Amino acid sequence: MEKIQKNMVLKDFPCLNLERTLFCGQAFRWIRKDDGSFHAVVKDKIIDVKQNGSEIVFENTSDEETKKLIESYFDLKRDYKKICNVLSADKSFKTAFDEYEGIRILKQDSWEALCSFIISQNNNIPRISGIIDRFCKAFGEKLNGEDYTFPTYESLKGITAEELAPLRAGFRAKYIADAVEKLNSGEVSLSEIEKMPIEEARTELCKIKGVGAKVAECTLLYGFGRMEAFPVDVWVKRIMAEMYPEGLPEIFKGNEGIAQQYLFHWRRNLKE
DNA sequence: CGCCAGGTATGAT
DNA sequence: ATCATACATGGC
Numbered sequence: 001m002e003k004i005q006k007n008m009v010l011k012d013f014p015c016l017n018l019e020r021t022l023f024c025g026q027a028f029r030w031i032r033k034d035d036g037s038f039h040a041v042v043k044d045k046i047i048d049v050k051q052n053g054s055e056i057v058f059e060n061t062s063d064e065e066t067k068k069l070i071e072s073y074f075d076l077k078r079d080y081k082k083i084c085n086v087l088s089a090d091k092s093f094k095t096a097f098d099e100y101e102g103i104r105i106l107k108q109d110s111w112e113a114l115c116s117f118i119i120s121q122n123n124n125i126p127r128i129s130g131i132i133d134r135f136c137k138a139f140g141e142k143l144n145g146e147d148y149t150f151p152t153y154e155s156l157k158g159i160t161a162e163e164l165a166p167l168r169a170g171f172r173a174k175y176i177a178d179a180v181e182k183l184n185s186g187e188v189s190l191s192e193i194e195k196m197p198i199e200e201a202r203t204e205l206c207k208i209k210g211v212g213a214k215v216a217e218c219t220l221l222y223g224f225g226r227m228e229a230f231p232v233d234v235w236v237k238r239i240m241a242e243m244y245p246e247g248l249p250e251i252f253k254g255n256e257g258i259a260q261q262y263l264f265h266w267r268r269n270l271k272e
Numbered sequence: 273c274g275c276c277a278g279g280t281a282t283g284a285t
Numbered sequence: 286a287t288c289a290t291a292c293a294t295g296g297c
Contacts, residue, residue: 025278121279127295128278170293175280212280233278264278 006062008070011055015080017102018051024265026222027106028116028129029136029150041136041147042073043109075104075225080258087259089251092243096266103261106222110190111183112150113223114205117215118175134167153183175210182208194224201226221257230256235268 010016022030022038030040037050037059045066048059058070071077084101088094108116115135120128132150139156140148161174169176182188188208193201198220205216213232220229230248232240243263252259 117278120277122277122292123279123294124277124296126297130295168294170295171280171291172293210280214279218278231278235278268278 006060008058008061008067009055010058010076013056013076015084015102016056016074016076016104017100018049018056020100020103020265021074021106024100024103024261025125025268026218026261027108028120028125028132041143041149043069044141044143044149045069046143046147072107075107078104080104083255083258084262086251087255087262090249090259092239093252093259093262096262100262100265103265105225105227105257105261107225108222109150110194110219110223111153114179114190114208114211114215114219115150115176117218117222118179118208118210119169119172120218121172121210121215123172131167131169131172135169138166153180156180157184172210175208178209179211198226198228221260227255227257228253230260231264233264235264236260239263239267 018038022040027040030038033039033048035050037048039046039048041047047061047066047070050057050059058066061067061070084093084097088097116128116132119131123131136148136150139151139159141151141155142148157180159177159180161177164173164176167173167176179188183190188204193204196204201220201224202213202216205211205219206213211219217229217231220226221231230236248256248259
């Protein structure tokens with residue numbers, strides 16, 4: 001029997017480098033398999049994707065729903081080439097972009113982004129991934145032998161920090177519990193935040209314990225696709241001091257988040 | 273073994 | 286307001 005074509009293929013797609021996009025510190029669940037492909041669960045779908053030269057192949061993506069998910073998650077409708085060209089008028093951005101072209105902002109589930117960046121505080125990336133992995137295995141929905149969905153806050157309703165102990169998240173467990181509680185009670189609403197002006201959205205997110213300026217900003221950028229969000233961590237603080245003592249250039253306006261991701265990744269790989 | 277990690281809450285000046 | 290420190294855990 002002839003095998004039907006059921007892979008979604010992108011040929012010469014502008015500004016999409018999987019390796020860089022998936023491992024630049026915005027998402028924590030992607031793994032690299034032995035055959036060089038990348039694997040993760042996005043929402044309730046298992047995604048396997050590989051990059052062969054100018055071709056990007058999403059495996060087993062025949063259904064329309066999965067294609068729509070990929071289009072949204074990888075932000076495929078946005079013209080990064082054009083945006084980055086504008087941002088490149090700034091010398092520092094251009095340096096970062098020339099070295100790391102192909103990074104896109106992933107549009108993740110807002111709850112997953114919120115939770116992931118609560119876990120990220122004062123933590124390192126390998127351990128963040130480990131905690132999230134244990135979180136999914138302990139409380140997510142099993143898809144098959146290895147793969148679990150990210151647990152919803154609805155399914156965690158009433159959970160205590162003690163019950164989250166298996167994650168070994170340390171002092172962050174009580175923050176996750178507080179987020180679950182406030183989202184379930186409606187004291188904080190992600191669907192409302194989605195519609196809010198950014199300043200108001202920041203204030204809402206910061207009602208959750210363990211959510212400060214940085215985590216709120218990451219949630220808005222990676223969970224809500226707010227490209228004007230600009231997370232400032234230790235690396236970006238250094239960037240600001242070293243390159244933008246007078247503040248961000250005007251041309252970044254509306255795309256501060258994209259600028260941030262390139263500058264962050266570039267500066268972090270520079271070390272010192 | 274010590275240092276540090278995509279911060280934040282808390283308490284002291 | 287601004288500043289220092291603790292925080293859980295484990296990667297390196």
